[in-house]
Amino acid sequence: MHRKTALLAFGVALGLGLATASSAQAANVFRFAFQGDIKSLDPYSLKESFTIGMHGAAYESLVTRDKDLNLAPQLAESWETPEPTRWRFHLRKNVKFHDGTDFTADDVIFSAARVRAAGSNFQTNVPSDAEFVKVDDHTVDMVLKKPNPIAIFQFSTWYIMSRSWAEKNGATAPSPASAASPSYAALHENGTGPFVITEHQPGVRTVFKKFPGYWGNVESNVDEAVFTTIGNAATRVAALLSGEVDWIDPVPLQDQPRVESSGNAVVMAGPELRTVFLGMDQWRDELKDSSVKGKNPFKDPRVRQAFYLAIDEDTIAKRVMRGQATPSALLIAPSLYARSGEFKRPAYDAKKAKALLTEAGYPDGFSLTMDCPNDRYVNDEAICQAVVSMLARIGVKVNLNAQPKAKYFAKVLAPAYDTSFYLVGWTPSSQDSHNILYEIAGCRGDGKSGRGGWNLGNYCSPKVDALADQVEGETDSKARDAEIKDGFDTIQGEWGYIPLHQQALAWGVSKKVTLVQRPDNMLMLYWVSKQP
Amino acid sequence: MLAFLLRRAFQSVVVLAVVGLIAFSMFRFAGDPVNQIVGPDTPVAERAEIRRSLGLDDPTLVQFGRYAGNVLRGDFGISYQFRQPVAALLAERMPATLELAFCATVFALTVGILMGVYCALRRDTVLAKLFQAVSLVGVSLPTFLIGILLIFLFSVTLGWLPSYGRGDTVRLGWWTTGFLTLTGLKALILPSITLGLFQMTLIMRLVRAEMLEVLRTDYIRFARARGLTTHAVHFGHALKNTLVPVITIAGLQLGSVIAFSIITETVFQWPGMGLLFVQAVQNVDIPIMAAYLLLVAAIFVTINLAVDLLYTVVDPRLRLSTGRTA
Numbered sequence: 001m002h003r004k005t006a007l008l009a010f011g012v013a014l015g016l017g018l019a020t021a022s023s024a025q026a027a028n029v030f031r032f033a034f035q036g037d038i039k040s041l042d043p044y045s046l047k048e049s050f051t052i053g054m055h056g057a058a059y060e061s062l063v064t065r066d067k068d069l070n071l072a073p074q075l076a077e078s079w080e081t082p083e084p085t086r087w088r089f090h091l092r093k094n095v096k097f098h099d100g101t102d103f104t105a106d107d108v109i110f111s112a113a114r115v116r117a118a119g120s121n122f123q124t125n126v127p128s129d130a131e132f133v134k135v136d137d138h139t140v141d142m143v144l145k146k147p148n149p150i151a152i153f154q155f156s157t158w159y160i161m162s163r164s165w166a167e168k169n170g171a172t173a174p175s176p177a178s179a180a181s182p183s184y185a186a187l188h189e190n191g192t193g194p195f196v197i198t199e200h201q202p203g204v205r206t207v208f209k210k211f212p213g214y215w216g217n218v219e220s221n222v223d224e225a226v227f228t229t230i231g232n233a234a235t236r237v238a239a240l241l242s243g244e245v246d247w248i249d250p251v252p253l254q255d256q257p258r259v260e261s262s263g264n265a266v267v268m269a270g271p272e273l274r275t276v277f278l279g280m281d282q283w284r285d286e287l288k289d290s291s292v293k294g295k296n297p298f299k300d301p302r303v304r305q306a307f308y309l310a311i312d313e314d315t316i317a318k319r320v321m322r323g324q325a326t327p328s329a330l331l332i333a334p335s336l337y338a339r340s341g342e343f344k345r346p347a348y349d350a351k352k353a354k355a356l357l358t359e360a361g362y363p364d365g366f367s368l369t370m371d372c373p374n375d376r377y378v379n380d381e382a383i384c385q386a387v388v389s390m391l392a393r394i395g396v397k398v399n400l401n402a403q404p405k406a407k408y409f410a411k412v413l414a415p416a417y418d419t420s421f422y423l424v425g426w427t428p429s430s431q432d433s434h435n436i437l438y439e440i441a442g443c444r445g446d447g448k449s450g451r452g453g454w455n456l457g458n459y460c461s462p463k464v465d466a467l468a469d470q471v472e473g474e475t476d477s478k479a480r481d482a483e484i485k486d487g488f489d490t491i492q493g494e495w496g497y498i499p500l501h502q503q504a505l506a507w508g509v510s511k512k513v514t515l516v517q518r519p520d521n522m523l524m525l526y527w528v529s530k531q532p
Numbered sequence: 533m534l535a536f537l538l539r540r541a542f543q544s545v546v547v548l549a550v551v552g553l554i555a556f557s558m559f560r561f562a563g564d565p566v567n568q569i570v571g572p573d574t575p576v577a578e579r580a581e582i583r584r585s586l587g588l589d590d591p592t593l594v595q596f597g598r599y600a601g602n603v604l605r606g607d608f609g610i611s612y613q614f615r616q617p618v619a620a621l622l623a624e625r626m627p628a629t630l631e632l633a634f635c636a637t638v639f640a641l642t643v644g645i646l647m648g649v650y651c652a653l654r655r656d657t658v659l660a661k662l663f664q665a666v667s668l669v670g671v672s673l674p675t676f677l678i679g680i681l682l683i684f685l686f687s688v689t690l691g692w693l694p695s696y697g698r699g700d701t702v703r704l705g706w707w708t709t710g711f712l713t714l715t716g717l718k719a720l721i722l723p724s725i726t727l728g729l730f731q732m733t734l735i736m737r738l739v740r741a742e743m744l745e746v747l748r749t750d751y752i753r754f755a756r757a758r759g760l761t762t763h764a765v766h767f768g769h770a771l772k773n774t775l776v777p778v779i780t781i782a783g784l785q786l787g788s789v790i791a792f793s794i795i796t797e798t799v800f801q802w803p804g805m806g807l808l809f810v811q812a813v814q815n816v817d818i819p820i821m822a823a824y825l826l827l828v829a830a831i832f833v834t835i836n837l838a839v840d841l842l843y844t845v846v847d848p849r850l851r852l853s854t855g856r857t858a
Contacts, residue, residue: 033696037811039613047571121571175615186615201624202614203811204803205697230696230801231811234680238695242687375814406563406816413567414576429573439573450575 027223028532030513032247032523033230033239037203042185043159044120044174047429050249052157053522054227057208058098059159059191062089062108063152067516067527069335069431071152075103075160075192084147084475091138095215097162098189098196105134110163110172112142119174124429125154149475153430165190194218194526195225203229208525221529237508240265246510246530247523253322253379259508268507271326273333273519274427276377278311278387278498280304281420283444283458288420289369289399292362298420298457302360304495308346310353310394311387317501320382324504330488331436332428333502335519339485343492345499354394365395371422372400373408378503384423412456414447419456425503426454427520433484437468441491459496463487540840544833549600551829555822556596564588565612565816586612599822609819613812618823622805627707628698629797629804633789635720636728636796641782644732648739652747653766663736670733675792679726679799686722694719696801727796731785738781742774783839787832 039046043055056064064074073079076089095103112132116123129145144151166172166185175183189197194214199207208225210218228245230236237255239245241262251259256267280298281287287296297303317325329345330337357365372384381402388398398421403411412419428435443460444452451465452458467487474480491497505521516527566583587595602609608618647667651660670678687695699715701708710716746752747770755765794806801807805824812820 037613040615042615045615046569047573121574124573182610182617182620183615201803202616202621203808228697228801231807232799232801235683235696235799235801238680238683238688242691242695244687244694244696404563404814406565406568406814407561408563409567410564413564414579426572429571435573447576450577453576454572 028221028530030222030225030247030525030528030530031228031245032225033228033236033245034249035229035231035233035236037229038200038206038227039202040183040186041189041197041200042171042174042183043161043191044115044122045183045186047121047157049427049521050523053524054206055159055191056157056193056522057195057225057525058189058193058197059161060193061156061159062091063155065156065518065520067518069518069520071156075108079152085144087142087144087151088135089140089142091140092215093138095192096213097165097192098211098213099162099165100213101162101164103160103162103192104137105140107160107163108132108140109134110166111158111160114161114166114172114174115158117173121174122158125158127151147473147475149473149477149480150430150432150434153432157429159191161185162190194220205229218526219529220526221532222525225525225528240508240510243510246513247515247528248508249506249521249523250378251506251508253324253506256322256324256506263511265508265510268509268517269324269504270517271333271335271502271519272427272505272521273336273431273502274377274425274521275328275331275333275502276325276380276383276423276425276500277328277331278307278500279419279422279424279455279457279459280307280498281417281457282460282496283417284420287368288418290420291367291397297360297362297366300360301495302356303362304498306353306356306360306394307391307396308353308495308498309349309356310396311390311498311500312348312350313345313500314348315390316383316386320379320386321501321503324378324506325501326504327501328499329492331426331440331491331497331499332433333519336428336431337433337481337484337488339481342485343488350390350393357394357396362395365397367397367399368420369399369401371408371412371419372402373405373423374402376405376408377423377425378506380423380425383500387423414453417456417458422456423500424454424456431520433488434468434471437464437471437484437487441487441496442468459491459494461490461494461496463490537837540837544830544837547833548826548829552600552603552822552826553596555825556599557592559816559818559821560592562813562818562821563816565818568815568817569612603826608823611812611820612817613815618819621808621820622823622827623706624708625803625805625808627709628802629790629793629806631710632720632723632727632793632796632802632804633786635724636789636793637731637782637786639724640728640731640735640785644735645739645778647732648736649743649766649771651736651740652743655744667733667736670729675726675730675795676799678729679722679796682722682726683799693722695722698803723796723800723802726799727789727793731782731789734785735778735782738778739774742777743770746770746773779842780839783835783842787828787835790831791828 034050036050038051038054043059060074062074062076064072066072075092075095077092079087079089081087091105097103109132112126115126116128127144127148131143133141133143135141169184171185175186187200194211195208196211197206198209206227210223230239233252236248237251240248243264251267259265259267282298284296286294313327317327327345329343330340334340370384372381374381384400384402388400391398412422426440438451439454441459441464442451442455443465444455444458464487467483471480471483474483505517507517512531514529516524566579569582570579583589611618611621614621647663651663654660683695686693697719698710699719700713701710701716702712710720752765752770755769793804794810797804797806798810808820809824
């Protein structure tokens with residue numbers, strides 16, 4: 001009796017389910033899930049690739065990046081540099097914000113001030129010395145104090161906001177983390193982009209709908225895009241395989257064969273811009289948590305070279321990363337530096353590494369602690385475990401301290417810099433080598449200048465610092481590339497860092513969907529199309 | 533009775549204060565919130581300024597005192613990651629958790645009691661033995677594994693039920709419900725089973741053991757001797773007397789169902805308070821963590837109180853004794 005009713009009820013539920021499934025086909029809806037949230041809709045609140053990409057569906061910038069990451073016009077139809085310190089932007093006409101108001105030069109000037117205000121996470125996207133001058137309603141000049149060839153390299157993620165909308169809603173300043181009142185711009189959106197955000201429940205779901213008043217043609221045939229956070233990797237993969245979502249990121253390495261063999265989805269794996277590397281404390285006089293007392297073995301370049309040569313990156317890429325990584329000789333992805341092909345990763349040589357250690361006075365090796373995140377990069381903890389066993393072969397005993405990113409970064413970043421040996425992944429936000437020479441390889445000094453902010457082991461070479469300054473103002477691209485090469489050669493020659501690899505992106509994409517995967521790991525909705 | 537209530541209320545406040553203090557002394561082991569708030573290329577000086585403005589440099593006691601003061605004024609703070617008031621975020625997520633906990637408890641109670649009674653009355657049948665075996669699985673398999681197995685079977689292989697989320701919801705005032713839409717009801721099935729399975733096996737085993745115990749007592753024999761029908765003896769007398777401990781356990785477990793829905797919510801991406809809490813821990817969102825822990829403590833305290841009061845309803849002897857002491 002009970003079973004019969006249950007079966008009947010189940011049958012009815014199933015029938016109804018199928019009925020609703022077929023009637024939901026009216027609008028072309030693209031559903032997608034990412035492991036993290038879209039934290040805030042305020043485009044100046046958090047510099048995180050996925051969030052920035054999502055903002056890019058609703059907001060637009062003066063200069064954008066195309067499918068190959070080249071600079072391309074967006075809200076600025078064109079631009080020129082009449083003098084090295086003056087950039088002139090010709091703004092697009094007949095562009096409307098989602099609230100119906102016109103886009104003009106005033107909005108650019110307002111956004112330039114807001115993006116550099118306190119509480120903004122995008123202050124470095126616009127040069128701090130730049131002054132914005134309105135020439136007419138659709139022309140704006142950016143005046144710099146000194147020439148800067150990469151002044152607009154980060155404009156693609158500096159989105160333009162409406163001045164009148166911000167003033168009306170009390171959102172003229174980005175809300176700082178310590179704000180005592182909720183932020184209007186964090187929950188509401190008013191851009192010029194091809195999609196309008198009609199619903200945003202933080203951490204749950206966000207709905208994008210086509211903006212009928214958009215100025216341009218949109219490649220996408222999607223009417224509505226629904227974003228959901230799915231934190232659990234197994235659930236995310238299940239949602240893709242069952243067809244409930246059309247796109248997921250990331251697909252864990254171990255699930256990739258299953259997705260590929262499922263027949264209704266594929267794994268899109270391209271190289272990411274992020275480079276994963278190891279750093280060593282070359283700063284403290286005595287290494288922390290080590291068997292060596294009274295001195296720091298990493299101050300000896302031979303020890304750094306020994307570590308470099310003892311780590312078999314090819315095996316890491318093949319085994320730990322299951323082939324989803326490209327070994328790297330540089331701290332920057334090859335696509336971001338024209339001459340990266342001239343660099344070669346010194347080959348794995350455990351014998352030579354052992355000899356170097358002996359020569360440096362550590363014939364029996366020594367012990368030290370390695371810090372490693374376990375939820376930040378692809379297989380980060382497994383990479384560190386592989387490094388530990390590889391170093392054991394040359395007699396170095398490594399105690400691995402793998403922690404969640406919240407604890408890991410609290411330990412290794414400023415002000416403590418509490419680490420002897422660590423793993424970090426880095427993408428230059430300017431997509432330019434200067435960022436590496438300045439942030440990663442610059443001498444930290446007293447820490448006030450901001451140089452070397454992510455140089456956790458304080459590798460310090462005055463020559464690299466001098467080259468970084470030269471590169472910053474160099475307008476001749478050939479000379480600039482030569483100076484960059486000189487800088488990277490110096491870092492490699494002094495064994496300052498141990499670059500490992502660029503990890504591969506791992507998007508799970510339904511076979512019904514075509515889209516563009518850019519190496520900066522941003523999903524741009526305006527390139528997504530779905531078979532209805 | 534009033535004195536009893538007042539005493540309980542005072543105890544509750546002490547419990548909440550202690551929970552808050554312990555929570556605050558734990559937060560500094562959760563990591564540094566600032567790195568989750570800012571992007572990677574934020575200068576060191578600015579990070580220090582944010583840390584100072586959030587009051588993270590102050591001693592634990594000062595931080596706790598400031599927080600307690602705000603809470604007493606009804607201000608639970610602003611979430612670091614979402615820049616929205618924590619009270620609003622929790623209120624938005626609460627219906628999801630409560631509906632899930634309700635369904636899981638109803639499932640556990642009905643199925644658990646039915647199976648328990650069956651196992652007690654038909655001890656030697658094959659089905660009873662099967663129930664017993666299944667209940668072992670329910671007790672011993674971890675929740676997340678059950679959830680993933682169910683997803684794999686019913687979502688990926690069979691394609692019958694959704695693998696994540698709440699489906700479509702209907703807004704009734706500030707409450708959002710999944711009970712009124714088909715997708716909402718379908719979305720409830722797998723998480724409710726996952727969350728309720730442990731409770732179900734617990735209740736089933738409890739009912740079975742208690743019932744066997746009660747069936748051996750003298751008054752059941754007398755009832756049979758009076759010529760009452762088997763049905764009346766089993767359900768009118770035996771089952772009723774079995775239910776006192778079941779109410780206790782079910783009531784106390786309701787607290788854990790709400791509090792431990794964290795795992796089920798994570799597996800099914802169920803947009804409830806537990807999921808919000810897990811995300812907050814990953815991002816060291818202290819205002820959300822603190823408010824959630826206080827809320828869970830408050831729920832436990834309330835449920836314990838309610839169970840104590842319910843006792844007196846079910847068991848007249850307790851009513852008399854509390855009457856005397858009060």
